[in-house]
Amino acid sequence: MALEKPYKDVPGTTIFDSEMARKGYHLNQFCMSLMKAENRARFKADEHAYLSEWPMSEEQKQAVLGRDYNGMLALGGNIYFLAKIFSSDGKSFQYAAALMTGMSEEDYKAMMVSGGRSPDGNRYIGENK
């Protein structure tokens, strides 16, 4: 019997469950390696070469190179692991969050200061706004 996943109908959200954790194992462990300064330096010096040391899919590698965070989430990345990539780039959580929503950082920040994104219209996929 398949496990229940009642969260599949929440829009714009990827839950890091067993399926995603398996899919993204090597991607996330690559991210963890960036916690060490020497690894960050090697990654920065030659991203292609560093990524080739990890048994990740070609799609995952391309998503890392393109800093496509929504793509990485879909390929099994978890946001706390992916944070090691944007931290290595000197970027903040708010920068990454804005990027994933397709907003400018300025607009995203203004949205947060005015109370954040409302849950209304954002609870179910296909919900009428």
Next chain:
Amino acid sequence: MARITAGIGASHVPLIGRAIDTGDTQSDYWKPLFDGFDFTTKWIAEEQPDVIFLVYNDHATAFSLDMVPTFAIGCAEEFAPADEGFGPRPVPMVEGAPDLAWHVAQSVIQQDFDLTIVNKMDVDHGLTVPLSLMYGQPKKWPVKVIPFAVNVVVYPTPSGRRCYNLGKAIRNAVDSFDEDLNVQIWGTGGMSHQLQGPRAGLINQEWDKRFLDRLADKPEELADIAHVEYIRETGSEGIEMVMWLVMRGALGDKVTELHRHYHVPASNTAVGHIVLESQS
């Protein structure tokens, strides 16, 4: 005898730590947030707890995908602030309370909760930001800390009900420790926030406030909240609020609410804070 006298709920947003570390707490952006902790910093200076049982989550810092413990209790003599990618926070070493920690581990495991015993672990912002919020910037933390890490990152995460019942088991454990200690339990994380995907930035003030409204007197209702409700209503990272239920469970049936504060935003997050005194 040791006793759990009070509980604190508080968010643990990393940027709050940065605001403290860089002396930016009085700026227009941060002042309203920090003002809400004035009560607690004074209160805790009078209470002088001996040990904080600090419930938090690790953010892919000490635990990678190599090992994912659901509940991990820190039994070491000390815990170093972690380097989360740009150097460790400039905060003191965290001194453990290994006698009490091992006692709690033994007692709670015998009450059928399977804890992972951790003897070496760096602690990230999830643990150090709440300490900074309550104690400011001392040279040495004036309290011992038992780090208690809950997995809220990799699903399946424990249910709210399980966390609440675990809190009760922790209370039993502390009650049976012979040394005379004033122990507080802190539940950290939350409140509503989502850090990932096109729905990032979700905040649900109404839901958060109803959670705070019920924490003192209707914890049973909160314990029944399903994971999918946290995700849908409070964003994917709102699930951290199950850690507040460990705290509430450990305070006994009757509590008095001493203080409450709610502020939006800190970075991407709705910040909640509550102080509860145990009356049992």
